[in-house]
Amino acid sequence: MQDLTFTTLIAVFEEIFGRGLFWAMVFAALIVTALYLFVLIRDRAVSWKKFLWAQLSMPFGAIAAVLFVQGMTRSGFADIGGPIDAIVLLAVAAGGAVGMAILVYTIESLFWRQGGEG
Amino acid sequence: MTDTFGTPSRRGFLGLALGAGAFGLAGAGKAAPRQVKTNANILILGAGAAGAALANRLIERLDGAAITLVDGRREHWYQPGFSLIAAGLKPARYSVSQTTDWLPSDVTLKQDWAANIDPEARKVALAGGEVLSYDYLIVATGLSLDHDAIEGFSLDMVGQDGIGALYAGPDYAAKTWQAASKFTENGGVGLFTRPATEMKCAGAPLKHTFLIDDLARKAGSRGKMDVHYMANNNSLFGVPIVSEKVRMLFGDRGITPDYSHVLTGIDAGSKRARFDTPEGSVERDYDYIHIIPPQRAPDVVRQSGLSWADKWVGEGWMEVDKASLRHLRYPEVFALGDVAGVPKGKTAASVKWQVPVVEEHLVAQIAGDTTDAAYNGYTSCPLITQVGRAMLVEFNYNNNLTPSFPGIIAPLEELWISWLMKEVALKATYNAMLRGKA
Numbered sequence: 001m002q003d004l005t006f007t008t009l010i011a012v013f014e015e016i017f018g019r020g021l022f023w024a025m026v027f028a029a030l031i032v033t034a035l036y037l038f039v040l041i042r043d044r045a046v047s048w049k050k051f052l053w054a055q056l057s058m059p060f061g062a063i064a065a066v067l068f069v070q071g072m073t074r075s076g077f078a079d080i081g082g083p084i085d086a087i088v089l090l091a092v093a094a095g096g097a098v099g100m101a102i103l104v105y106t107i108e109s110l111f112w113r114q115g116g117e118g
Numbered sequence: 119m120t121d122t123f124g125t126p127s128r129r130g131f132l133g134l135a136l137g138a139g140a141f142g143l144a145g146a147g148k149a150a151p152r153q154v155k156t157n158a159n160i161l162i163l164g165a166g167a168a169g170a171a172l173a174n175r176l177i178e179r180l181d182g183a184a185i186t187l188v189d190g191r192r193e194h195w196y197q198p199g200f201s202l203i204a205a206g207l208k209p210a211r212y213s214v215s216q217t218t219d220w221l222p223s224d225v226t227l228k229q230d231w232a233a234n235i236d237p238e239a240r241k242v243a244l245a246g247g248e249v250l251s252y253d254y255l256i257v258a259t260g261l262s263l264d265h266d267a268i269e270g271f272s273l274d275m276v277g278q279d280g281i282g283a284l285y286a287g288p289d290y291a292a293k294t295w296q297a298a299s300k301f302t303e304n305g306g307v308g309l310f311t312r313p314a315t316e317m318k319c320a321g322a323p324l325k326h327t328f329l330i331d332d333l334a335r336k337a338g339s340r341g342k343m344d345v346h347y348m349a350n351n352n353s354l355f356g357v358p359i360v361s362e363k364v365r366m367l368f369g370d371r372g373i374t375p376d377y378s379h380v381l382t383g384i385d386a387g388s389k390r391a392r393f394d395t396p397e398g399s400v401e402r403d404y405d406y407i408h409i410i411p412p413q414r415a416p417d418v419v420r421q422s423g424l425s426w427a428d429k430w431v432g433e434g435w436m437e438v439d440k441a442s443l444r445h446l447r448y449p450e451v452f453a454l455g456d457v458a459g460v461p462k463g464k465t466a467a468s469v470k471w472q473v474p475v476v477e478e479h480l481v482a483q484i485a486g487d488t489t490d491a492a493y494n495g496y497t498s499c500p501l502i503t504q505v506g507r508a509m510l511v512e513f514n515y516n517n518n519l520t521p522s523f524p525g526i527i528a529p530l531e532e533l534w535i536s537w538l539m540k541e542v543a544l545k546a547t548y549n550a551m552l553r554g555k556a
Contacts, residue, residue: 011555015546073541074207075534079506084526085534 029099036102039109047109054105061100062093153181154485161242161252163232163418165189167197167466167552168258168455170220171473174554177222179481185224186250188242190231192217194552195288196545198466201322201502203291204284205329206299210292220552232259235422237448254480257436258454259419261318261464264412269383269392271409279386280306280406284326285318297406298326302334305342306405309391311381314350315412315433318456318464321499321511323347324355324364326408331371332504345372346402348379348393356462357517360501363530367503381409415457424451426459435459440515441492442479443472449483452476460495461515467498470551496520500540508536 014022040046069092070076080086160176162169165187173185199213221227228250234243235255243249263285265273276283277293280301284291301308308330312323327347334340347354347368354368354375355361368375379393379400390401413433415425420434424445429435436453437446440460445451454472456464463472471493478491495515502508511529512520521529527536550556 008550008556011550011553012543012546015549016542069538073506073538075506075537075541079504079534079537081507081533082528082531084528088535088538 032103032106035110036106039106043109050105050108053108054101057100057104058097061103062097064100065092065096068096153179154481155181156183156484158183158484159251159253160185160256160480161250161254162187162256162258163189163235163242164258164260164455164457165217165221165227166194166258166260166455167548168469168473169256170194170217170552171469171554172256172258172454172477173225174220174222174552175473175477176480177224178554179477180484183484184226186226186228186252187221188228188230188232188244188250189217190229190245192229194220196548197318198544198548200284200288200291201325201329203288204282204294204298204326205333205505206295207329207505210288213288213291232418235418235424237422237424237445237451240450253450254483255448255451256454256476256480257419257424257451257457259416259457261413261456262416264414265409267412268381268409270386271384271411275386280389280404281384281386282326282406282408283410284322284408285410294408298330298408299333301343301406302330302337302339304405305334305339307344307346307403308406308408309346309348309402309404310408311348311379311391312350312410313412314380314394315414316430316435316464317410317413319499320356321501323408323410325502327373328367328371328501328503329505330406331373336505340372344374346374346376348381349375349377350380352377357511357513357519359517359519359530360511360513363509364501367532381407384409413456419457424448424453430459440495441475443476443493444479452480460493462495462497462513463493465497465499466548466551467512468493468496470547470556471496473551494520498522500536500544502537502540503532506537507532507534508540509533510536510539 017025066089080089160183162173169187169189173187176183176185194215194217196213199208202208203210203212218227228244230244230246232242233245241249241251265271273283273286273290275281276286276290277296280297282294282297284294310323310327327345331340331345334343353361354364365375378396381391382394383392384407389404391404391407393400393402415434415436419425419436424436425434426437436457436459438444438453438458438460439446443452443454443458454476455469462468475491475493478489482489498512500508501511509530509532510527512522514520519529521527527533547556
């Protein structure tokens with residue numbers, strides 16, 4: 001590929017999802033990340049109870065992400081052909097797991113604050 | 119401001135987040151190359167992948183140029199999608215958009231066909247009678263599919279009686295799937311042909327063969343099928359190392375290669391096809407045949423005197439330098455895309471690499487400068503070997519493999535990631551290219 005610059009990458013992602021949806025997703029991801037950092041700073045501590053639920057949600061995030069990618073691309077586990085494919089599969093799963101954990105932790109912190117805590 | 123640095127707080131954090139966002143946006147911008155002021159009259163024949171992409175880039179580089187595109191077809195066709203349509207994986211509309219969707223607002227589009235090019239007088243006559251003069255001419259007309267060269271065949275047969283022809287357009291690709299899907303259900307003998315001329319995307323006939331094989335395999339009907347790939351010479355692909363790999367894959371899939379069999383005619387009623395071979399003409403029965411006709415430069419180019427006289431005789435590709443794509447006798451004329459008389463490069467991926475080269479040469483010429491920008495023959499073919507896997511084959515004029523991700527994505531391995539790129543990123547990259555952004 002020629003000139004794979006950051007701006008090219010942005011242009012390609014805009015074409016994949018449509019400009020509106022792409023930037024809405026970027027914005028949503030930034031918001032969730034910002035809120036996550038916000039609750040960490042606000043509480044000045046990691047709540048291990050909330051973190052437990054976040055961790056328990058990770059496998060579901062991982063599986064959902066993999067099935068989503070396979071569903072969107074008419075492919076399945078049988079199409080894994082080489083080491084890079086396994087790495088991509090694991091990366092997709094890891095992304096889904098971490099994303100789900102952050103989302104669950106943030107939602108818990110924002111909406112299920114127990115009285116007296118924080 | 120009551121917040122102090124170093125003490126995390128809600129408001130301080132928000133300010134930090136907004137600042138980071140603003141910085142990110144500012145950092146994303148790339149310094150644009152300086153614009154050249156000119157009143158040059160630039161004429162682009164063809165508003166397909168090459169014409170649209172170049173127009174979008176020239177608008178950014180030239181200040182004051184008059185850019186006119188000529189194309190008689192209102193629809194823009196995303197041709198890399200045809201293989202997917204012809205395998206029932208996408209609908210015909212997947213490849214169809216409007217030409218005007220992709221053009222910048224400050225160019226002129228003439229919705230007409232070029233009828234005559236006079237490179238001496240620097241004039242182009244349109245079918246409707248209008249005559250346009252130019253200072254610089256970019257010929258990006260694409261090529262012509264010579265369906266009449268196949269005796270007994272006409273496009274209205276596509277989709278019936280086991281006849282497919284996916285190159286002819288999105289609707290014909292969809293009709294090809296009608297015929298091919300019956301073949302995958304009922305079985306029989308399948309003949310997958312390719313012409314002996316230069317052709318666009320020499321991987322497409324292979325992809326169609328692999329996809330139909332795979333779909334039948336998954337439907338459980340592959341055992342009823344006898345699949346033959348009719349090669350035009352004694353190889354399966356122009357790049358020897360890829361040809362060898364395909365030979366091995368064909369062996370694995372039970373696809374029989376029949377070398378040096380060039381289709382010359384069919385008898386649709388009796389389902390027999392005629393082939394030119396070194397041993398003379400032979401006839402073969404089929405239940406499904408995929409026809410790709412001989413390919414040539416459009417008549418308007420072949421009659422213009424811009425073609426090679428001694429290379430690709432009868433095909434009429436334009437006589438251009440293979441590095442700069444500038445015409446060898448008319449320095450204000452360039453060729454882009456399928457019509458260029460260069461050894462490789464009849465793919466959209468090639469166009470992506472050719473367009474910036476012609477842009478650089480044209481802008482330098484207008485500015486009275488020179489450039490060493492050169493096209494190296496780069497061509498890319500995500501060679502689909504089954505639904506869900508492909509080989510990301512990239513090569514240049516020297517038949518060298520030029521992988522974009524060496525050591526990460528192996529070019530001769532059937533990989534899921536290569537399929538993902540074809541499924542997800544290829545059309546998006548193509549669209550970004552049309553807009554001049556990739």
